[in-house]
Amino acid sequence: MTKPMTLITRVAAFAASMLLSFSALAASGGPLQHAGTDLGDKASLQRGAQLFMNYCSSCHSLKYLRYSRMAEDLGLTEEEVMANLNFTGAKFGEQILTAMPAEGAAEWFGTVPPDLSLTSRVRGGDWIYSYLKSFYIDEERPLGWNNTVFPNASMPNVLWEMQGVQRPVYGSTDAATGEPAIDRLEVAQPGSMDGAQFDQAARDITAFLEYAGEPIATKREALGVWVMLFLAFFTFLAWLLKKEYWKDVH
Numbered sequence: 001m002t003k004p005m006t007l008i009t010r011v012a013a014f015a016a017s018m019l020l021s022f023s024a025l026a027a028s029g030g031p032l033q034h035a036g037t038d039l040g041d042k043a044s045l046q047r048g049a050q051l052f053m054n055y056c057s058s059c060h061s062l063k064y065l066r067y068s069r070m071a072e073d074l075g076l077t078e079e080e081v082m083a084n085l086n087f088t089g090a091k092f093g094e095q096i097l098t099a100m101p102a103e104g105a106a107e108w109f110g111t112v113p114p115d116l117s118l119t120s121r122v123r124g125g126d127w128i129y130s131y132l133k134s135f136y137i138d139e140e141r142p143l144g145w146n147n148t149v150f151p152n153a154s155m156p157n158v159l160w161e162m163q164g165v166q167r168p169v170y171g172s173t174d175a176a177t178g179e180p181a182i183d184r185l186e187v188a189q190p191g192s193m194d195g196a197q198f199d200q201a202a203r204d205i206t207a208f209l210e211y212a213g214e215p216i217a218t219k220r221e222a223l224g225v226w227v228m229l230f231l232a233f234f235t236f237l238a239w240l241l242k243k244e245y246w247k248d249v250h
Contacts, residue, residue, distance in 0.1 A: 048208025164191030
């Protein structure tokens with residue numbers, strides 16, 4: 001009995017340590033902002049798909065999602081997808097891949113931009129939303145940008161024209177490094193959108209990436225209602241059967 005309990009204890013300790021590690025990773029750039037996404041809002045998913053394909057797909061792929069599946073789930077026609085969301089010349093039934101060569105990406109950015117299919121499942125929607133909103137100008141970085149949620153990321157702020165250019169405002173001191181810490185970010189150069197509009201754009205992209213991480217989620221939630229109704233009906237039939245079976249026993 002001692003050995004199984006020891007194994008269970010070790011597994012529990014490992015799981016707890018992994019949970020703490022992920023929590024620390026998410027909080028390393030400060031508290032995350034709540035995304036408030038709604039996967040049932042097809043208009044938001046469609047806008048997110050458009051924004052992702054226009055601003056992100058030149059570097060990042062979604063290799064676990066196909067154009068045809070995206071069209072079916074988001075209520076888009078093949079013509080709409082191929083004309084407005086496909087910039088690589090891929091066929092309708094193929095995966096959403098980037099046209100950027102891996103060798104060139106490694107040379108330009110120092111690393112190959114990752115596939116984003118499962119980012120929402122690893123990081124969470126709040127992380128993506130906060131990351132998209134947390135870029136600021138940093139002239140010491142090779143690309144001139146940095147991010148408070150993911151410091152020293154090898155990615156420029158591709159949404160800067162909409163968001164504007166943010167600069168850091170320092171105040172407190174980082175206890176670990178002794179260097180000034182960023183208290184907040186403020187817009188130094190306005191973009192084409194105001195704050196509320198950009199928040200919605202970031203929310204739409206986040207919602208689309210959450211969908212891409214689990215395309216079946218929207219259908220699963222819709223089927224869940226019917227499954228619960230079936231179980232309730234089956235339970236009622238079982239109760240009637242029990243009642244009929246036991247009425248003569250008593």
